[in-house]
Amino acid sequence: MNHADLEKTYESLARKIDEVGHDNSELFLAKLVLLLAHANGNAIDVQQFINEAAESFDLPGG
């Protein structure tokens, strides 16, 4: 994925999150993650990304 593709993904995500609405955005993102994880095919990567995405949240015990 080059920079232009990434920018396109960023924009379509923002639009889709607004489109599904505040009440559905969380479910929408969870579905998207399952789809991407299934398509990605590498369980170790997925596990690492799950942890990386949570790094900024200052979790107890993290």
Next chain:
Amino acid sequence: MVRPAGRSETDSLYFTYPHFDPPSAAQKNAQQSAAVAIVGAGPIGMTTALALAREGVRSVLFDNKATFNDGSRAICIARPSFYILEQLGAVAPFLEKALGWTMGRTFYRGQKILEFHMPDSAEEKFRPMYNLQQQYIEQFLWQSVNASELIETRWQSEVTHVEDVSGGTRLCIRDPTGEYHFDADWTLACDGAHSQVRKMRGHRLKGENFEGRYVIADIQMDHDYPTIRRALFDPACRPGGTVLIHRQPDNIWRIDYQLKDDESTEAAIDENAVRASVASVLEELGYNGAWELEWWSVYTANTLALDDYRDGRVFFVGDSAHIVPIFGVRGLNNGLADAANIGWKLGWVLNGKAGETLLDSYTPERRAATLDVFANASKSARFMTPNTHGWTLMRDAALSLALSHSFAGELANPRQMTAFTYSGSPAVLSDDLAFSAGPCAGAMLPDVKMSDRYLSECLGEGFTVLCFGAELAQGITEACRKEDLLTVVTLPDTVAGTFAAGDNSAYLVRPDMHIAGRWQSVTAEQIVQAWRDVTFHTDLV
């Protein structure tokens, strides 16, 4: 357990509960002690007694009721349990009455998202699962128990105390005519989830309680749908909740529906509320005909177990030792496996065919099986009744995605019960790493259809050695002394593939059909020694 207004506890639409009298004075005088006392004549107590009788061991069953169980409501019997029933000579009425099934369907908002198939083929002797009401299970076991000369049953007899005495246990029994003592070398507590023996002995179950509550109800209706387990997620009749539907014999249907957090249990089990909820489920199923309510109850999922299933000369068997969630139908099946396990082991020890150390393998084998059940059932329970925001969100994401993607539907697969592999047990030898395939040491023996019969029908009453070459088989027979109780079976080449076996390979199979050990290449002397090892013959010298 509640029945509709105007009907007593055992007033069923379709089943006549028997009435059992307490024992007579003559009966009690005739037998004041036994090798084994079994507390609780439910399905686990009766199966344990039959397993001991198979080994020629006499037992006395005590039960505080005057009829069969009316509280516990198991309906699913898994394939491994059918092998247990067959070994005990009790399977015929089960096969005749029970409804075999092989598949389940899961729906989300009315749309099918998963159809799962349990392993089955024309090569299999039994179906992967059967549905049968618990009172029939008890009735069919009772037919065998009642016919056995080695089993005495004392109904209306409550065990009020279990005391350790030198070399055994002393029970205090209370029946309608008074109290008396009964001495037993061993006591087996098969008295269920609310075990009094467990309380008397000061033991507690430990583990987790899940929050989801279900109403479970049986109804009678003329509903035309095959025996397929149906699970409904977020259906119109229970928005946000789950519903399970199972078919049983006699036009009886089991309906389980989840209660919402804000629904009080008390209001939910009111007869009118149950009728209204059931009616809405039936509407969702497209059933418009007449139906009758048989009984209902409320249920919460738990994963609870004892740390040790043994306390001196007292063993805990079935729900007295562990409580598992309904999802995956492992309560009864896990208990039947306990019963078969302690039955042959205690039988062999009492007959002097195995050393007493064999009994130390009961807890590790059966408790490990329960922990495995917990792991699987907890997954199912979290999917059926997620109790946090995260579990709920991911469950909903999987269901929503499953409408268009079958991989996500697999997350809703309930992972039904399979036999547990006893690896690492003291009564199982280390697996031979020279094998590249075939069932490993500790696994339940896979059955194979041969030309005229099934492999399971060739097994001996005790341990069996499966050989794949005539020379080794002959050698083992010659190496056995009179006291070495081994049945030697030579299998045809057509079966060798299933076992990844060559001419000098062998599998040693225990009386409970679990593999005690296997060897890619072995001598007759090694086999005989292995048998002596797993039966702890050094204890006997």
